[in-house]
Amino acid sequence: MIKPRPRRGGGRPTLADVARKAGVGAITVSRALREPERVSEDLRRQIQAAVDELGYLPDPNARALASARAEVFGVLVPSLTNNVFAEVVRGIYDSLSAGPFRIQLGNTHYSGLEEERLLQVFGPQRPAALIVAGIDQTAASRHLLEKAGCPVVQVMEIGSDPVDMMVGFSHFEGGKAAAEHLIEAGYRRIGFLGARMDPRSQRRLAGYRAAMEAAGLFDPRLVTTTPVPSSVTLGRELFRDALAKAPTLDGVFCNNDDIALGALFECHRASIAVPKTIGIVGFNDLDMMEVAFPSITSVRTHRYEIGRRAVAMALAAIAGERPAERVVDLGFELRRRESTAR
Amino acid sequence: MIKPRPRRGGGRPTLADVARKAGVGAITVSRALREPERVSEDLRRQIQAAVDELGYLPDPNARALASARAEVFGVLVPSLTNNVFAEVVRGIYDSLSAGPFRIQLGNTHYSGLEEERLLQVFGPQRPAALIVAGIDQTAASRHLLEKAGCPVVQVMEIGSDPVDMMVGFSHFEGGKAAAEHLIEAGYRRIGFLGARMDPRSQRRLAGYRAAMEAAGLFDPRLVTTTPVPSSVTLGRELFRDALAKAPTLDGVFCNNDDIALGALFECHRASIAVPKTIGIVGFNDLDMMEVAFPSITSVRTHRYEIGRRAVAMALAAIAGERPAERVVDLGFELRRRESTAR
DNA sequence: CTGAAAAATGGTAGCGCTACCATCTTGACG
DNA sequence: CGTCAAGATGGTAGCGCTACCATTTTTCAG
Structure with a gap:
């Protein structure tokens, strides 16, 4: 007799559980959650009911693995206690808290080498976007940013040669x-x-x-x-x-x-x-x-605004829009x- | 004829590539990376060479899915710009940057409801540990923390009824x-x-x-x-x-x-x-x-020290050690x- | 009513890794 | 020299989800 080994996961409901309960295919549940407009009104309601009843929450790790894209914004700043960057991070955070994206923070300690190391750590995760402070990345960092395969926003400064996009001031x-x-x-x-x-x-x-x-x-x-x-x-x-x-x-x-x-x-x-x-x-x-x-x-x-704008630009790029301007100067007063x- | 569809992943080297190159089984590579002492000196060197040559970096998402545990510390603070919490986060960050753990930051904006929401978001990721500010979680938040299945450290304050562990002062x-x-x-x-x-x-x-x-x-x-x-x-x-x-x-x-x-x-x-x-x-x-x-x-x-100590306690708990004290009072001067x- | 296109749904095959167990090597010991 | 435990290595089967394509159902022009 085959004994059904207990699920490794620990018994939290999965997509398949929801699909079974709603009497539909797993993929339909997946779609109902990600692209509701592609599923009929009826099924959508049925699936939502099953989700609510089971208290289903999608596993972000599985999602990231299957789609080769994590719903994570990587944010690299040189300091966490410097109020200036704290404000930028707050702007980023506030703009992102409505959506599905999580924030992963990296502290470079004003070190180019540490920045490289962190980009190495962030890269394999396939983040949805990267926001990095400054425009003076090392050649290696720049290369990592270029091949990251996601929108990149350099913040706090502007220059003539963005990796992808920039928001800041002179x-x-x-x-x-x-x-x-x-x-x-x-x-x-x-x-x-x-x-x-x-x-x-x-x-x-x-x-x-x-x-x-x-x-x-x-x-x-x-x-x-x-x-x-x-x-x-x-x-x-x-x-x-x-x-x-x-x-x-x-x-x-x-x-x-x-x-x-x-x-x-x-x-x-x-x-x-x-x-x-x-x-x-x-x-x-x-x-x-x-x-x-x-x-x-x-x-x-305008630190807070820089954070907000950086996220707005990244989200637009994720949505496939071409930015009107790659470099945004928010000025100073x-x-x-x-x-x-x- | 079966056409080998191009890899979805985008061609970055995988464990299997390393294993092939090193002439060993995939699982041995996995072990060499995570528990080097369980692999013979010889193979370890061979595998390391293959890793270096291919520039292999493990995929944290796959790892998290397979092991049902993400190498992520979830950190919840009420404010990012308040210097007090920024110092705690810096302490956490500095203690963690040596290891494999990433940091995922949540800003509760001093709101119990937002804290609940964030715990809902963090939970399905199966973080390695959770660090939360304060001891006044709502009943729902407390419940989420209790069933998180990972070490939990409440910081900045102490009280008589920790969810798991506490570091702070009165x-x-x-x-x-x-x-x-x-x-x-x-x-x-x-x-x-x-x-x-x-x-x-x-x-x-x-x-x-x-x-x-x-x-x-x-x-x-x-x-x-x-x-x-x-x-x-x-x-x-x-x-x-x-x-x-x-x-x-x-x-x-x-x-x-x-x-x-x-x-x-x-x-x-x-x-x-x-x-x-x-x-x-x-x-x-x-x-x-x-x-x-x-x-x-x-x-x-002692904000910075609180951050450091919280991480130390969480890491000890992850390593399976029973803490000498569940509640650590770092005092004030x-x-x-x-x-x-x- | 027919046929073709569009919409809705589902099945299969992984994503890259690790848990679990099986197998194979050593070498200590009587 | 055989026995057995400990150590080293590997194979198999998923983790929970989505991409890709196939199938079914609906819609609508002619």
């Missing part, structure tokens, strides 16, 4: 706008404070430099950077260093808002008047910039506040 | 310690400023209340809360409201550091002396608390700073 222009604003406001010895100095920071620095050179104000001693990750604490230290190096400093463009906040606190502590003695500009425009005392001028970037109101 | 005790510190420092009309008021905030409030009542200082007019999500901007508003409601206010325990920062900025703006006129205590101890001017007393919580140094 960090160069952002840095330039910030420096130009300080120059217009009457500041002359304007420093640049930068932490981590990833490629985006580098381009903001380049924008700053372009503006300063155009005004005949550039001086390498005004630039203070460190590869150390950014923090408010570091902002204070960078500001101190900058002031020690260039005592006539009268303004700072900070690589990001954390550093700007650290600089502001140091000014308070050292009784340096802001904006009178020193003007401060941040980057990203976190909510606290508005509330700070004095409020801090910053370059607002300079928010003028008290810290530069001289 | 928010009640944290709130109590903060209030007691203000009382000891000589403040009397100590307000509570709270945003969002999720269950953890509620328990911090309860701790504050217990300390205030013990000292005979509790007054409901001192408590200012809102269901609105927390932000620095909101901190300023809450502080203003609190002061309007209780003009004799001489201290505030803020639900979190964003609010504390907003309160501090409002004090600057209104020329209220800190710590002389008003004492301020935050919660979580983000890096900026130390740098603020004046530096802000806060309750340091009150960091005394200038904002309460009266």
Whole structure:
């Protein structure tokens, strides 16, 4: 006698169970679930009833294996705690939570090698789309993205050579706008404070430099950077260093808002008047910039919107639509506040 | 003549390809990859060579289907942008990046219903472990967690009734310690400023209340809360409201550091002396608390460590070890700073 | 009413891997 | 030198689903 070995799976209902209960073929159930319009009204109702009664939930692993496509968006960001990327991820997440797609997150730690490793891990899963931060992938990463066989969206930056699609803004222009604003406001010895100095920071620095050179104000001693990750604490230290190096400093463009906040606190502590003695500009425009005392001028970037747009573009591509534009520039806005109101 | 239909998969090498090339059975390759110690040195080398040459990468979907277990950690947090959870996720991520496990992130938006929905989505995938924030799951969520058939770690809080395991600290005790510190420092009309008021905030409030009542200082007019999500901007508003409601206010325990920062900025703006006129205590101890001017007393919580420990416990459980303790209290530390140094 | 096209449904054969059990090799031991 | 346990390897049969094609039913022009 053949003993029907207990199902390995653990007894949760399968497509076949639903099909049996509804009195139809398994494939019809599959279709009713994925392309309801191709199944007659009658059967659809019958199948839905069976699904509800059994509490059937499709097995995503089996589905992925059979269709050679997982309902997963792979998302690669350089940092999870940096508010900037957290906002992008939130935008991605909110746009995806309505649909069937799951999100698999990868943290590259700002490392090209780690990015490659993660792409190697994501690839075999055959994700429905990949969203990666930045445009400075290594050659190997780029190759992995190109042969991923799914839509790819590079976010946070724009450039002329997308792997597939891009949503972001120009960090160069952002840095330039910030420096130009300080120059217009009457500041002359304007420093640049930068932490981590990833490629985006580098381009903001380049924008700053372009503006300063155009005004005949550039001086390498005004630039203070460190590869150390950014923090408010570091902002204070960078500001101190900058002031020690260039005592006539009268303004700072900070690589990001954390550093700007650290600089502001140091000014308070050292009784340096802001904006009178020193003007401060941040980057990203976190909510606290508005509330700070004095409020801090910053370059607002549209992180959440970038996440949303990236998903919209990826979904359109999955649906087979050709994008109107492969590269979308969401721009930035300079928010003028008290810290530069001289 | 039978025409060998092209492989659906798209031609990437499979286990069978590796087995053929190495001249061994498929199952041996599978073993060599998963339990190398059970395969002889010779074959292992031979197989590794074939793997390298073909660039073989196992298909995680097929693996998950065959073994009824996906190498995925499901992580559910109420917010992606709240730095507190971002740190926990980072801890989880860093502990997992060495191994084969992928991370699938879910954002519950502080909603019990959304949490249920996400558990429904995660369940059929048969994750290797689930990590969820908080201990206030709905009955349905709790049931889903119990029958998930994998280790479950509830993080950020502790309680007496874990689904499986817990890592966190007592928010009640944290709130109590903060209030007691203000009382000891000589403040009397100590307000509570709270945003969002999720269950953890509620328990911090309860701790504050217990300390205030013990000292005979509790007054409901001192408590200012809102269901609105927390932000620095909101901190300023809450502080203003609190002061309007209780003009004799001489201290505030803020639900979190964003609010504390907003309160501090409002004090600057209104020329209220800190710590002389008003004492301020935050919660979580983000890096900026130390740098603020004046530096802000806060309750340091070990978010990153919570993430790491949660993973360690889950991995141990997967390996079949019985945990020494099902509930791990990682505590907190009150960091005394200038904002309460009266 | 007929025939052909379109719509609805189903059967078969995998997707790439692992669980389970069977077989074959070793080598320790009396 | 035979016996047997332990170790190494392999074959078979799925996991639960979908792609592909075949079949049946319906629709509608002529």
